[in-house]
Amino acid sequence: MTSRRPVSMVAASGLRRSFDIGSRLRTRWPRPAASTAPTSPIRIRLLTDSHPTASEDVKTVPARSDHVVPGTPVDLDEAEQLRLLVREYSAAIYRVALSIVRDSALAEDVTQDTLMKAWQALPGFRGESSLRSWVLRIAHNTAISTLRKRRDVLADPNTLPERETRGSVERDAQDRAVMAEFTQALEELDELSRSIVVLRELEHQSYEEIATTLDLPLPTVKTRLFRARRKLAHALEGWK
Numbered sequence: 001m002t003s004r005r006p007v008s009m010v011a012a013s014g015l016r017r018s019f020d021i022g023s024r025l026r027t028r029w030p031r032p033a034a035s036t037a038p039t040s041p042i043r044i045r046l047l048t049d050s051h052p053t054a055s056e057d058v059k060t061v062p063a064r065s066d067h068v069v070p071g072t073p074v075d076l077d078e079a080e081q082l083r084l085l086v087r088e089y090s091a092a093i094y095r096v097a098l099s100i101v102r103d104s105a106l107a108e109d110v111t112q113d114t115l116m117k118a119w120q121a122l123p124g125f126r127g128e129s130s131l132r133s134w135v136l137r138i139a140h141n142t143a144i145s146t147l148r149k150r151r152d153v154l155a156d157p158n159t160l161p162e163r164e165t166r167g168s169v170e171r172d173a174q175d176r177a178v179m180a181e182f183t184q185a186l187e188e189l190d191e192l193s194r195s196i197v198v199l200r201e202l203e204h205q206s207y208e209e210i211a212t213t214l215d216l217p218l219p220t221v222k223t224r225l226f227r228a229r230r231k232l233a234h235a236l237e238g239w240k
Helices: 012-018 021-028 052-056 078-101 104-124 131-149 169-188 191-201 207-214 218-236
Strands: 042-045 058-061
Touching: 078 104, 078 131, 078 191, 104 131, 131 191, 131 207, 169 218, 191 207, 191 218, 207 218
Parallel strands: none
Antiparallel strands: 042 058
16 A cells, blocks of 8 residues: 655755656656768758657758867768767757756757757857757757747646556556656756756766856756755655
């Protein structure tokens, strides 16, 4: 039988022991499958587990002679440079986008747009931050802009993904109840706090990297992350 006990205040240090945020996030927001980018003209093709027909949506990126992804061999042609950019960052971009727009199809659009923006802006990358932080900042800004334009088409945030039944029916019902509470708590976070949680728990960015990615003061990142973790813990700490 599922039982409840009074919810108590949970410190951030205790949260990781009692609740794996990253695991819950990966269940709530699955990682997209590998992406490909054919040659001449250069194209970005996204494939996701939850949307197998997404490959039909292909966007073209104009080739440029001055695009070189930092840290890659300079003799790679542009098609291969773009493949590397897509392969390295599309999954992270997708998760950041999904944490904000909360709709998988819309997150795919944001991922497409972010990859094109990053590719087109790559010649201007000055290395003041890591390339990953730079790309994810573009993703965050693009997602926020997209959400403001298309709030009326967002999917129901309370819809849970289908999950395979494991163990007894009673255990499965408890798992679904736990996920429902987690999802509700996650959706109640503001957009910025959700982004911080995703960058920390899924992308494993340091506090300093998150501050750079989102252009925030370091104390703000720490404070918001602590409050977000505490709120998520409150939603689940009563389950045993």
